Amino acid sequence: MAHSSRFSTSVEDYLKAIFALTEHDDTATTSDIASAVGVQPASVSGMMKRLADLGVVEHEPYRGVSLTSSGRREALRVVRRHRIIETYLSVRLGYSWEDVHDEAERLEHAASDQLIERMADALKNPRQDPHGAPIPTSGGEIDSTSYPTLADSRATGPIRIRAVRDDEPERLRYLEARGLLPGVILAVEERAPFNGPVTVRLGGPDGASQAIGFDLARCIFIDQEPARLPADESARAI
Numbered sequence: 001m002a003h004s005s006r007f008s009t010s011v012e013d014y015l016k017a018i019f020a021l022t023e024h025d026d027t028a029t030t031s032d033i034a035s036a037v038g039v040q041p042a043s044v045s046g047m048m049k050r051l052a053d054l055g056v057v058e059h060e061p062y063r064g065v066s067l068t069s070s071g072r073r074e075a076l077r078v079v080r081r082h083r084i085i086e087t088y089l090s091v092r093l094g095y096s097w098e099d100v101h102d103e104a105e106r107l108e109h110a111a112s113d114q115l116i117e118r119m120a121d122a123l124k125n126p127r128q129d130p131h132g133a134p135i136p137t138s139g140g141e142i143d144s145t146s147y148p149t150l151a152d153s154r155a156t157g158p159i160r161i162r163a164v165r166d167d168e169p170e171r172l173r174y175l176e177a178r179g180l181l182p183g184v185i186l187a188v189e190e191r192a193p194f195n196g197p198v199t200v201r202l203g204g205p206d207g208a209s210q211a212i213g214f215d216l217a218r219c220i221f222i223d224q225e226p227a228r229l230p231a232d233e234s235a236r237a238i
Contacts, residue, residue: 007054007056007074009109010047011047011050011051011054011056012074012078012108012109013037014033014037014047014051015051015056015057015067015071015074015075015078016075016078016079016082017033017036017037018033018057018065018066018067018071018075019067019072019075019076019079020036021033021036022065022066022067023146024146026064026066027060027063027064027065027066028064028065028066029064029065030044030045030048030064030065031044033048033065048065051071055068055070055071056068056070056071056074057071073140076136076140076142077136077140078108079135079136079142080116080135080136080137080138081104081108081111081116082104082105082108083104083129083133083135083136084116084119084120084123084126084129084135085100085103085104085107085108085111085116085119086100086101086103086104086129086130086131086166087100087119087123087126087128087129087130087135088119088122088123089103089104090130091123091126091130092122092123097130097131097166097172097176098169098170098172098173098176099169100130101131101166101167101169101172102169117138120138125137127143128163128182129166130166131163131164131165131166131172131182132161132162132163132164132182132183132221133163133166147162147163147221147222147223148221148222149217149218149219149220149221149222150188150198150200150212150217150218150220150221150222151195151198151214151217151218151220152218153222155188155222156187156188157185157186157187157188157200157201158185158186158187159185159186159187159188159222159223160183160184160185160186160222160223161180161181161182161183161184161185161186161220161221161222162182162221162222162223163182163221164180164181164182164219164220164221165219171216171219174216175216175219175220178210178212179202179208180202180212180220184202184203185202185203186200186201186202186203186207187200187201188200189201189209195214196214197211197212197213197214197217198211198212198214198217199211199212200212
């Protein structure tokens with residue numbers, strides 16, 4: 001049951017990767033694209049020329065790759081498919097959050113547009129996937145994703161985890177075991193210098209403290225606005 005895209009699976013994979021890489025930067029390097037797609041950098045150059053000929057990317061030597069308006073529209077379409085499938089697998093079929101990413105990678109190119117929209121309707125058009133990432137609307141709109149990471153933010157707390165990177169199942173299992181899930185409120189107690197660990201306390205003042213390595217902290221996105229503790233915990237935290 002093929003969907004109605006005019007692009008091949010490989011082109012869609014490249015567009016989705018470029019979208020992810022350029023969410024916070026204007027351009028993506030060919031080496032970053034190669035790493036995201038899992039190919040050698042030499043292979044990316046040929047694909048970038050093909051994508052430019054299709055009118056979906058702009059590639060300026062020594063400056064990087066960016067999506068055109070039509071390229072962004074198609075990338076968001078693929079992202080929507082992926083995140084709707086992830087959410088359906090999690091909510092309706094009971095998949096664990098570390099398994100849905102790989103399953104969605106396999107299914108996103110095969111499901112029909114009609115099936116995707118019926119999944120979305122059955123889920124009452126969710127706004128976020130199981131990892132906290134925003135789901136684009138069918139009209140190609142998406143909530144802002146310019147969230148700082150726990151490693152980059154200077155906030156102390158209380159702050160709320162907005163989303164986590166979903167590309168490594170082992171990392172997701174580790175985050176779940178540590179209670180570091182989207183929606184969880186935490187406070188930063190200490191930031192070690194020179195990219196050292198970030199020590200956080202989960203929940204209110206009675207929550208457990210734990211050290212999070214810098215690389216892992218870069219995979220945890222937090223809300224820009226301070227989170228609110230329940231009234232009784234706010235009073236005790238003062």
